[in-house]
Amino acid sequence: MPIAVSxxxxxxxxxxxxxxxxxxxxxxxxxAADLAEAACALRGTAPRLVIGGGSNLLLTRDFEGTVLLLRTRGLRVLASxxxxxxxEAExxxxxxxxxxxxxSLGLGGLENLSLIPGTVGASPIQNIGAYGTEMREHFDGLDAIDLDCGEVRSFGPDDCGFGYRDSVFKRPGAARWLVARVRFRLPRTWTPRLDYGEIRAELARLGRQPSPSMIAQAVCAIRRRKLPDPAVLGNAGSFFSNPVVDPALAVELQARHPGLPGWHTAAGTKLSAAWMIERCGWKGHREGDAGVHAAHAxxxxxxxxxxxxxxxALAMRIQASVAERFGVAIEPEPTII
Ligand SMILES: Cc1cc2nc3c(=O)[nH]c(=O)nc-3n(C[C@H](O)[C@H](O)[C@H](O)COP(=O)(O)OP(=O)(O)OC[C@H]3O[C@@H](n4cnc5c(N)ncnc54)[C@H](O)[C@@H]3O)c2cc1C
Structure with missing residues (x-):
């Protein structure tokens, strides 16, 4: 059944x-061949919401419009x-x-991003990242359908405005774009990304030299140990992204709060939201069935x-307490409806 409506x-x-x-x-x-027809049928109708795996989404109310559930399949090598x-992947x-x-094709580059839930189409939306790698590093381009007019447009790396957990597709007004397929450029000469100490330690534990598959295996082992499985305990991964602040402010905050982790980036100093949330006493907190994970703030x-x-409501109280104690705004990562 190519298009199913309920x-x-x-x-x-x-x-x-x-x-x-x-x-x-x-x-x-x-x-995939039905995407354009479906987009035409929806042209101008609002509100609309595209859902892939639903792993970066917080629904706070019923959705009064049309949800487009993308289950299009297709993987291909376009060029060597x-x-x-x-x-390219649908x-x-x-x-x-x-x-x-x-x-499986011997193509390395994306192994540090193993086991991130969700779909390929959502990967550019917040420029998914983990263990020292972001998808933008290997992004080549994407085709998106403009749900307002039904036209297809190709976006190259410079059109997407990728940033830390950010892209043009996450900003206000971007809900009109449906990402139909994404292309990646995977290098012939592979360089392992072992910036995260835990990967080195896991590889040493496995007793192997780094290869793309071994790194994938190490990343999967670490993720399975650290993160709750949504099939068992509902979650959307990290709910807050790490705030990026002016380096001078970071120095001041770290002097006032010894131990506050910070990393230098081109955009400023990235502070650990988890550390601040934990210091505010939220780790393991539970209000009814809403809570903060006991092992991961x-x-x-x-x-x-x-x-x-x-x-x-819980997320907003956490935000407010971090702002009060540290004077820093932490922002939710998932799309909130
Ligand atoms: C246990 C766990 C661990 C996680 N770890 C990480 C991690 O390490 N790094 C990381 O970056 N993220 C992580 N996430 C978040 C999430 O997996 C990613 O953001 C993922 O890319 C979301 O994909 P999805 O298909 O589920 O998107 P959805 O939740 O379905 O959608 C998310 C947003 O993207 C939009 N969207 C989805 N598909 C399309 C499309 N084809 N076209 C246009 N818009 C679209 C939706 O409208 C929505 O706004 C984690 C989540 C969980 C549950």
Missing amino acids: ENASLRRLNSFGVEQRAARLVRIDE EDDATIV AGESWDGFVRWCL LVLVNHGRASGAQLL
Whole structure:
């Protein structure tokens, strides 16, 4: 069934928090060839929300418009150049499945991003990143459909405005873009990214030399140990991104709060949101079924029947307490509806 439409549809199984909200209309698209037709049918209608894996989404109310559920599949090698191989994936492909497909072809580059939940189509939205790598480092381009007029536009790296957990597709007004497929440029000469000490330690534990597959294996082992599985405990990974502040302010804060971790980046000093949240006493905190993970202060969890509104209220109290104690604003990573 290429396009399936249902009315008053439950979104509970379509978001990794497992929050029960409904959509007035749910349109599931399985075939890439049907995307343009579906986009034309929706032209000008609002509100619309694209959902891939629902792993970076907090639903706080029913959605009164149309949810587009992307399940389009397709992986292909587009070109083999002297220095790189260009690969392309349809938006509905699982991100981790795509990384494993690249590794099976001997193509390294994305291994540090193994096991991030969600779809390929969502990967540029917040420029997913983990263990010292961001997707933008290997991004080649994408095709997106403008849901306002039905036209397809190609975006290159310079068009996407990638930043730390950010891109033009995350900014106000960007909901009109449906990312249909994404291309990556994977280098022929592979350089391991071992910047995160934990990866080195895990490789040493496995007793192996780094190869793309070994790094993927190490990253998966670390992630399985550290992060709750949404199938068991509802969550959206890190709920807050690390705030990036002026380096002079960071020095002042670190003098006032010894031990506050900070990393230098081109945009300023990135401070550890997890450290600040933990110092405010939130780690392991629980209010009804809404809580903060006991082992990871950045991860908000749904212990069962928490509503999106309860999770958001908790998030706002955490934000306020960090602002009061540290004078720093921390921002949510997921899209909040
Ligand atoms: C356990 C766990 C660990 C995580 N770890 C990480 C991590 O290490 N690094 C990281 O960066 N993220 C992490 N995340 C967050 C999440 O996995 C990523 O942001 C992922 O890219 C979201 O993909 P998705 O398909 O689930 O997106 P969704 O949640 O479905 O959508 C997220 C946003 O993208 C939009 N969107 C989705 N697909 C499209 C499309 N095709 N076109 C246009 N807009 C679209 C949606 O409208 C929404 O605004 C984690 C989440 C969990 C649950």
